[in-house]
Amino acid sequence: MSLVLIAEDEEALLEVFSEVVEELGHRVVRAHNGEEALLLARTETPDLVVSDHMMPRRTGMQLLHAMRAEAALSDVPFLLLSAARPQGREAAQTFLAKPVDLSTFEQAVSSALQNHAAAHPESAPSAREAASTPGLASEEMLNWVAHELKTPLSSARLNAQLLLRKVHKRGVDDERRSAEAILRQLDRMNGLVTSILDASRLADGKLELKRVPTALTPFLEEIIQEWRELQPDVDFTLHAGEPVEPQLLDADRLRQVLHNLLSNAVKYRGDSHRVDVDVTLNPGLVLIHVRDWGVGIPASALPHIFDRFQRADEDRGRGHGLGLFIAAALAKLHGGSLSARSTLGEGSTFTLRLPRRN
Structure with a gap:
């Protein structure tokens, strides 16, 4: 039986996190703020710390830095939870964004405890200077x-x-x-x-990409397969021509763009059961086309569909008008662009252009 220290200032979340960990067969010590968590960790060294970030009397990141600075606590695995994405979060062994999925949380706790003996976390980075930017x-x-x-x-x-x-x-x-x-x-x-x-x-220019070389065709095949399983009544096809060399991409953010385009294609396909994804190459560019054969977009709405809170229809129950704005902005961050063409009653094609890495 392992000892897990859980630090969370929201009583309801502290209760449910504790219940889940105890059901996994571990002993739980609870703390309602960062200072209390540090004192409890000094009293009895835990096998794992699960901590929210935004807490009174010490944030989760401050708790992590304090533990890394003490020899007896420096190698304790740390699972950080936060609705925000605090700077330096990579110093924790695991970061989970709120709201946390139950199975993901259980797996993260179990993996951290299983790997505890072999874990050798790096020294915590020195405290960063106070930010002074206007934002x-x-x-x-x-x-x-x-x-x-x-x-x-x-x-x-x-x-x-x-x-x-x-x-x-x-x-x-x-x-x-x-x-x-x-x-x-x-x-x-x-x-x-x-x-x-x-x-x-x-x-505000606060979102940064984490680019790594990514094999584009397998990446797209994985996404298409996810949608085939999610929407078995829709015929998703992927047409990839000549092989594309690995591209420098933020896979998570590009996945977000493509999920938005495929989601819209499914929503507005009308009576059609077909969604096509095509990959073509232009000089210096990789083009990913997502086409549906549905209701189409009115010509008057087409120039504004990438604006914030703008929608191509009047059905307010089908979305919030931010998806395409975010998708276009993420495409731009990659050095590319997102465009659309459509004909009423014949469907729409969205084209994601990404700079090609030769």
């Missing part, structure tokens, strides 16, 4: 908003997942459908909050 206040406000919105969402989602797990054991279909409906709406709320935060960071 600091707005960035801190953004992080606060993320924390305040996503913390109750995380608690509600984890409890709904626990409820769904219990309902599955009882086999009651009505209760299962209700629990699944709750999860879908919570995920929708989380998607909206995430999109608002991404849009704000992009507008």
